[in-house]
Amino acid sequence: RKEVEQDPGPFNVPEGATVAFNCTYSNSASQSFFWYRQDCRKEPKLLMSVYSSGNEDGRFTAQLNRASQYISLLIRDSKLSDSATYLCVVNRNNNDMRFGAGTRLTVKP
Amino acid sequence: DVKVTQSSRYLVKRTGEKVFLECVQDMDHENMFWYRQDPGLGLRLIYFSYDVKMKEKGDIPEGYSVSREKKERFSLILESASTNQTSMYLCASSFPLQGSPETQYFGPGTRLLVL
Numbered sequence: 001r002k003e004v005e006q007d008p009g010p011f012n013v014p015e016g017a018t019v020a021f022n023c024t025y026s027n028s029a030s031q032s033f034f035w036y037r038q039d040c041r042k043e044p045k046l047l048m049s050v051y052s053s054g055n056e057d058g059r060f061t062a063q064l065n066r067a068s069q070y071i072s073l074l075i076r077d078s079k080l081s082d083s084a085t086y087l088c089v090v091n092r093n094n095n096d097m098r099f100g101a102g103t104r105l106t107v108k109p
Numbered sequence: 110d111v112k113v114t115q116s117s118r119y120l121v122k123r124t125g126e127k128v129f130l131e132c133v134q135d136m137d138h139e140n141m142f143w144y145r146q147d148p149g150l151g152l153r154l155i156y157f158s159y160d161v162k163m164k165e166k167g168d169i170p171e172g173y174s175v176s177r178e179k180k181e182r183f184s185l186i187l188e189s190a191s192t193n194q195t196s197m198y199l200c201a202s203s204f205p206l207q208g209s210p211e212t213q214y215f216g217p218g219t220r221l222l223v224l
Contacts, residue, residue: 002151004151008149032211034212042217042218043199043215043216043217043218044152044199044215045215046212046213087151087152091211096154097142097154097213099144099151099152099153100151101149101150101151102151
């Protein structure tokens with residue numbers, strides 16, 4: 001079983017839709033959590049960190065449930081430019097980052 | 110803006126060749142990493158380094174070695190390339206911040222094909 005599991009998708013949604021991605025992790029000692037975004041043939045870039053209290057950045061909301069070892073990302077009012085692969089990343093301890101395989105999102109006009 | 114550069118975007122090598130992948134970062138970051146990314150498997154850590162001349166094995170170090178002679182440069186070496194090392198190789202760097210989750214900054218990647 002992979003340490004970080006994501007639904008690979010693809011998720012195909014119309015512009016303006018709300019879409020949610022889920023991620024589970026198996027190491028209960030994991031310390032910090034992130035969502036990265038990776039465009040086709042490009043490098044991953046940090047989208048947002050995920051905090052226990054949940055956090056929001058514009059149309060993006062990230063939630064963490066430590067008891068269930070579950071992380072989510074919600075995108076509201078999807079734009080065409082949101083089309084990308086979203087990587088769930090878990091930091092076990094200093095610099096020991098584990099990446100999910102990614103969830104692919106396509107937003108269609 | 111952090112800049113992480115990798116020596117090649119695309120590389121084609123033959124089985125048995127020695128391959129050098131170079132990575133340079135310009136932000137004086139202490140930590141540097143080499144990953145490979147394969148479809149359905151995500152990024153997997155090959156090696157990382159906390160400081161000059163220091164290296165630590167990641168999850169899949171077999172068939173690879175690394176070199177960090179200068180802080181800004183982290184090299185990945187495939188001693189004898191094999192076809193199962195065909196992959197996208199991503200370099201990253203980060204700066205340890207007390208009490209803050211770290212951000213890893215990635216280079217553009219090197220797509221390596223071993224024939």
